[in-house]
Amino acid sequence: MGNVESVVRFENVGLRYGAGPEVLHDITFALEPGSFHFLAGVSGAGKSSLLKLMYLGHRPTRGLISLFGRDIATMPHEEMPVLRRRIGVVFQDFRLVDHLSTLDNVALPLRVAGAPEEEVRDNVVEMVRWVGLADQLRARPHTLSGGQKQRAAIARAVINRPSLLLADEPTGNVDDKIAMRLLYLFEELNKLGTTIVIATHNEALIDRFNHPQLRLEGGVLTVPRPV
Amino acid sequence: MFRQRSDLPLEHDPSSRFLPWLIALMVYLAVLALASALTLGDAIGRWNQELTGALTVQIAPLTGADGGAAESRARRDKALALLRGTPGLVRVEPLDEERIAALLEPWLGPGNVGAGLPLPQIIDVEIAADADIDVAALSARLSTAVPGATVDDHGEWLHDLVTLARSIELAAAAAVLLIGLTAVITVVFVTRTGLAVHHQVIEMLHLIGARDSYVAKQFQFHALALGLRGGLLGLALAVITLVAIGLVGREVEAVLMPRLSLSAGQWIVIALVPVTAAAIAMITARVTVLRALAKMP
Numbered sequence: 001m002g003n004v005e006s007v008v009r010f011e012n013v014g015l016r017y018g019a020g021p022e023v024l025h026d027i028t029f030a031l032e033p034g035s036f037h038f039l040a041g042v043s044g045a046g047k048s049s050l051l052k053l054m055y056l057g058h059r060p061t062r063g064l065i066s067l068f069g070r071d072i073a074t075m076p077h078e079e080m081p082v083l084r085r086r087i088g089v090v091f092q093d094f095r096l097v098d099h100l101s102t103l104d105n106v107a108l109p110l111r112v113a114g115a116p117e118e119e120v121r122d123n124v125v126e127m128v129r130w131v132g133l134a135d136q137l138r139a140r141p142h143t144l145s146g147g148q149k150q151r152a153a154i155a156r157a158v159i160n161r162p163s164l165l166l167a168d169e170p171t172g173n174v175d176d177k178i179a180m181r182l183l184y185l186f187e188e189l190n191k192l193g194t195t196i197v198i199a200t201h202n203e204a205l206i207d208r209f210n211h212p213q214l215r216l217e218g219g220v221l222t223v224p225r226p227v
Numbered sequence: 228m229f230r231q232r233s234d235l236p237l238e239h240d241p242s243s244r245f246l247p248w249l250i251a252l253m254v255y256l257a258v259l260a261l262a263s264a265l266t267l268g269d270a271i272g273r274w275n276q277e278l279t280g281a282l283t284v285q286i287a288p289l290t291g292a293d294g295g296a297a298e299s300r301a302r303r304d305k306a307l308a309l310l311r312g313t314p315g316l317v318r319v320e321p322l323d324e325e326r327i328a329a330l331l332e333p334w335l336g337p338g339n340v341g342a343g344l345p346l347p348q349i350i351d352v353e354i355a356a357d358a359d360i361d362v363a364a365l366s367a368r369l370s371t372a373v374p375g376a377t378v379d380d381h382g383e384w385l386h387d388l389v390t391l392a393r394s395i396e397l398a399a400a401a402a403v404l405l406i407g408l409t410a411v412i413t414v415v416f417v418t419r420t421g422l423a424v425h426h427q428v429i430e431m432l433h434l435i436g437a438r439d440s441y442v443a444k445q446f447q448f449h450a451l452a453l454g455l456r457g458g459l460l461g462l463a464l465a466v467i468t469l470v471a472i473g474l475v476g477r478e479v480e481a482v483l484m485p486r487l488s489l490s491a492g493q494w495i496v497i498a499l500v501p502v503t504a505a506a507i508a509m510i511t512a513r514v515t516v517l518r519a520l521a522k523m524p
């Protein structure tokens with residue numbers, strides 16, 4: 001797969017939840033550093049499940065997954081946190097912490113990584129401004145609109161300058177105008193070197209950008225032709 | 228702008244309200260059990276001292292004989308001479324007749340201990356602290372010299388008492404252990420409930436790269452705080468109870484009832500109970516969380 005080490009590499013990966021049917025079959029693909037992909041497919045196709053495997057939220061039932069050149073199956077438990085910190089995730093349901101302000105929510109990845117508090121303060125305020133939530137610094141999630149929560153979730157996902165950003169339907173709760181702005185935001189990050197995968201069922205949105213697509217249909221992945 | 232706060236709102240969990248009370252109750256019971264074990268331990272020590280420190284020699288009155296006082300006194304003097312000639316006995320003192328009569332009076336009724344009643348002779352013997360007296364041999368020598376003389380080292384009676392006290396002491400120690408075990412189980416369940424209630428947030432923290440110890444710290448310090456709060460409350464209630472029992476005990480002043488008075492060292496041991504309870508709560512919470520998180524993908 002070229003001479004550059006892939007950020008993500010799947011080989012014949014299969015996934016089933018418990019004793020249920022297999023929801024992902026023989027997934028094989030690789031993402032090069034600095035790439036930008038859409039993960040397309042109708043609802044129920046398995047997009048969230050594939051992202052979950054990528055952010056180590058679930059172990060595959062079979063096959064090989066390696067992240068940043070390391071096989072995750074053989075990685076010791078205590079090395080996982082450092083690896084996870086290189087991955088930013090925008091969860092479909094945001095997963096903001098109810099009793100924390102926007103600032104404290106966005107600050108979580110830094111605090112979790114043990115960053116000094118002055119550094120946290122400066123970075124977080126800047127990041128919250130960047131996603132346009134400057135006037136919601138101290139608001140709790142339940143007082144934010146869907147789009148505002150989405151932006152808080154994105155701010156939290158990128159605060160650590162991750163090498164890999166995975167976003168699950170990040171435009172699901174916003175109108176087209178804001179959706180476009182969020183995608184421009186992801187493009188900016190991508191220009192800074194972050195590898196990006198955006199899962200969405202919104203074909204119209206995908207068509208407005210010229211990024212390669214990973215397509216999921218019934219748990220089977222179609223990889224774009226190499227350019 | 229930033230307040231240092233826990234990521235998990237554990238202080239709003241229902242467990243935060245009832246755990247301190249449970250710990251207070253457990254510390255209260257543990258302190259009472261421990262105090263009784265310590266007090267009994269002291270009493271056993273004292274009784275053991277008495278067991279090895281004193282003898283009573285009894286010389287039965289001669290029946291059928293003329294019961295002359297002179298005869299009786301001669302037998303007593305013979306026994307006294309033998310005892311005083313035995314090395315290791317520091318005090319050999321006969322009880323005078325009024326004293327013996329006074330001792331018998333409660334059983335025989337006032338005025339019934341008359342001149343006509345043959346009374347035994349009693350000699351109080353104190354053994355030197357470092358002496359190693361063979362009571363059986365002494366008893367044999369004495370009864371040969373003075374037929375009807377017996378040596379009572381209070382052994383059987385005190386032995387029974389010490390055995391009883393030891394079993395109570397053991398039961399108290401077992402109670403303290405069981406209370407500790409109950410505390411561990413309680414904290415395990417409270418922590419598991421907390422893990423279930425906050426599963427979403429914990430999973431998110433885990434996914435964004437929190438180490439297991441980061442999550443465990445929030446639970447363990449929460450448990451430590453609750454444990455200390457409950458423990459101090461339980462200690463306060465227990466101390467009030469102990470002081471009250473001590474006051475009542477002073478009134479009663481029964482001969483056999485061990486006095487509930489604790490030394491400074493023993494008070495320190497008791498003060499360590501809530502600290503230990505809080506430490507148990509903290510360690511239990513930590514281990515519970517780490518074991519649960521180790522199962523996450």
Ligand SMILES: Nc1ncnc2c1ncn2[C@@H]1O[C@H](COP(=O)(O)OP(=O)(O)O)[C@@H](O)[C@H]1O
Binds near residue numbers: 023045046047049
């Ligand atoms: N946690 C889960 N347990 C069991 N089945 C699941 C779970 N998550 C998803 N699925 C199933 O896996 C399939 C793919 O779902 P998902 O990955 O959410 O697709 P998408 O994100 O494309 O809508 C669906 O059939 C869904 O019911």
Ligand SMILES: [Mg+2]
Binds near residue numbers: 168
């Ligand atoms: Mg989905």
